[in-house]
Amino acid sequence: DTGVSQNPRHKITKRGQNVTFRCDPISEHNRLYWYRQTLGQGPEFLTYFQNEAQLEKSRLLSDRFSAERPKGSFSTLEIQRTEQGDSAMYLCASSLAETGNGYTFGSGTRLTVV
Amino acid sequence: DQQVKQNSPSLSVQEGRISILNCDYTNSMFDYFLWYKKYPAEGPTFLISISSIKDKNEDGRFTVFLNKSAKHLSLHIVPSQPGDSAVYFCAASASPGTYKYIFGTGTRLKVLA
Numbered sequence: 001d002t003g004v005s006q007n008p009r010h011k012i013t014k015r016g017q018n019v020t021f022r023c024d025p026i027s028e029h030n031r032l033y034w035y036r037q038t039l040g041q042g043p044e045f046l047t048y049f050q051n052e053a054q055l056e057k058s059r060l061l062s063d064r065f066s067a068e069r070p071k072g073s074f075s076t077l078e079i080q081r082t083e084q085g086d087s088a089m090y091l092c093a094s095s096l097a098e099t100g101n102g103y104t105f106g107s108g109t110r111l112t113v114v
Numbered sequence: 115d116q117q118v119k120q121n122s123p124s125l126s127v128q129e130g131r132i133s134i135l136n137c138d139y140t141n142s143m144f145d146y147f148l149w150y151k152k153y154p155a156e157g158p159t160f161l162i163s164i165s166s167i168k169d170k171n172e173d174g175r176f177t178v179f180l181n182k183s184a185k186h187l188s189l190h191i192v193p194s195q196p197g198d199s200a201v202y203f204c205a206a207s208a209s210p211g212t213y214k215y216i217f218g219t220g221t222r223l224k225v226l227a
Binding site: 040 | 118120123148150155156157158159160163203205213214215216217218219220
């Protein structure tokens with residue numbers, strides 16, 4: 001098991017472009033989460049999936065953001081018409097619903113919108 | 115509305131001494147707390163947790179104390195080692211099996227050799 005894998009590690013994009021990030025969770029984990037971290041802040045919850053179902057979306061997730069988890073395995077997070085305020089570290093995490101030991105995070109995708 | 119607060123952005127400690135990182139919360143519904151450690155260019159790593167039914171949980175050099183009446187928890191690292199230098203985040207949730215944690219802003223610990 002290689003842990004939670006996120007690609008790409010870094011993404012620089014021009015304002016107005018669309019970007020997509022991928023997360024591959026730990027294979028036996030049924031929950032997958034997306035968080036966003038900006039400079040000087042802690043991670044902020046964006047959304048989570050239980051298997052393939054997206055069960056909650058934060059109000060931080062505007063209409064330009066969409067996340068999917070087809071077949072309950074990997075997940076993608078797409079940002080349309082990127083804005084400079086979208087620049088952040090996007091963290092994916094996974095867990096088993098039954099455990100209380102928190103999440104396993106990936107190393108994140110750092111997005112810079114220029 | 116910052117429900118989980120880490121008021122010390124940074125802390126420096128000599129190697130071998132105790133490091134104490136503090137965290138305060140405002141939501142009385144929180145009953146499960148975690149500490150994560152984050153190195154540069156890596157995701158946060160789970161360190162230790164505590165349920166509200168306990169006031170202390172220990173794991174090796176790491177001990178977390180919870181004071182529910184004061185809505186305060188602290189992480190003690192004894193003895194501190196240079197490899198402990200990282201950013202530490204406190205996180206809270208309403209139950210251990212929950213899907214959502216609220217994180218503090220982090221404290222950068224530097225352990226001086």
